[in-house]
Amino acid sequence: MSTPPDVLVLRTGTHGMPVEQYAAAIRERLPDRSVELARTPAAEREAIADARFVTGMTFGEELLEAAAELEVFACAYAGTGHLPLDRLEERGVAVTNASGVHGPNIGEHVLGAILRFTRRFHVGARQQRNREWRHYQAHELQGSTVTIVGLGAIGEAVAERLEPFGVETIGVRYSPEKGGPTDEVVGFEGEAFHDALSRADYLVLACPLTETTRGLIDEAAFVTMDPDAVLVNVARGPVVDTDDLVSALRSGWIRGASLDVTDPEPLPEEHPLWNFGNVQITPHNAGHTPAYYERLADIVAENARRFDEDPDAELENQVLP
Structure with missing residues (x-):
């Protein structure tokens, strides 16, 4: 034997x-x-x-x-x-x-997504494809607020990589008393969470999928968010209500979204999310290194x-x- x-x-x-x-x-x-x-x-x-x-x-x-x-x-x-x-x-x-x-590579993925929307590289890429030399306005990351939902290894890596950019960070976790690498830490319940949504220029989802986080970002959340805010999801697709996300994009409730995960996943070929110019979709690829x-x-x-x-x-x- x-x-x-x-x-x-x-x-x-x-x-x-x-x-x-x-x-x-x-x-x-x-x-x-x-x-x-x-x-x-x-x-x-x-x-x-x-x-x-x-x-x-x-x-x-x-x-x-x-x-x-x-x-x-x-x-x-x-x-x-x-x-x-x-x-x-x-x-x-x-x-x-x-x-x-996954901390380093997903942290870099999130930072890249944020910078893409900040400097509006997607607009520049579209104009390059059309051979258009036309000025467009951009944003600046310094001085903005990034709310990070989930302060595990990935959320911490995101916060660490944002530190040199002069942003304010708000972390959301189940046990806010544990603190974290962000300027503020709040829980999922009550006014503090809604305040963190309302202040976010960039909302990063890096949390596990649980009963608490399933459908966390729904119509009420999108209405609370600033119309200039951008959603970045590297968590799980069902953390976001997809139908409400589509409605929010169509209604201009948010500026855009970077989605490495979707619900359903893979995203069907006929799904409307493919057709938004202000949506970046990657095929659950942030974890690759x-x-x-x-x-x-x-x-x-x-x-x-x-x-x-x-x-x-x-x-x-x-x-x-």
Whole structure:
């Protein structure tokens, strides 16, 4: 009977990058431990039977049924809502996520979106395509207010990158008493949140999708926002009510929107959001970075060491139990 690997890597990759790169990055950090990549469904089913520490993008019910010895699942995404968390919790499996991996690249994506609307590069690009040399007015980021909904690793990265631009920042989080890197921190409830919406020149959504945040930005929110405000969504599509967003754009309640995520997703070809000149759409691409597997391997390798030394140790980015 073969010895189970110290780390089992499941076959699904992400962002179009071969999963072999992920396995290689973990091996580089754990030269004295065995790291196995299960490259086919059959290999996954066979290897999962006695694996104790497993990492991958997804983990379906079928694999869970076969994972008799599983103690840790290191999810390779920051979000874990797609996992059978209840079943994993029942089994006493520790679950970690990839929180922090996306901070630099999504922070840059948000900054790029804000600067695009500030300097109105989309207008310049349209005129260039039409070969028009015609002056247009722009905006200035300095002195504006940016409200960031969600102060996890991504929200913090956004705030840090905005600091040199001389803007005022307002952070929105579940526990405002924890503070954060923004000039002000408020909660989701009451007048303080509505005030944060009304003051925003740029509203950045970087929060998880929960019962609190689902449909958070709806008609009432768009009416509260300043007509010159721009929405930037790098969270999840359903944080914004799509029909209300379309109405807000048509009615001029906001100046524009940068959407890396949509509801529905992918955005159907016939959807009206494609046709707005003041809407930037990227295909859930803000999370891509060539450094993804390297950053993720840092977290997973460290947790594999901790688990090997003490199976009851607290793990980095642990979300269960």
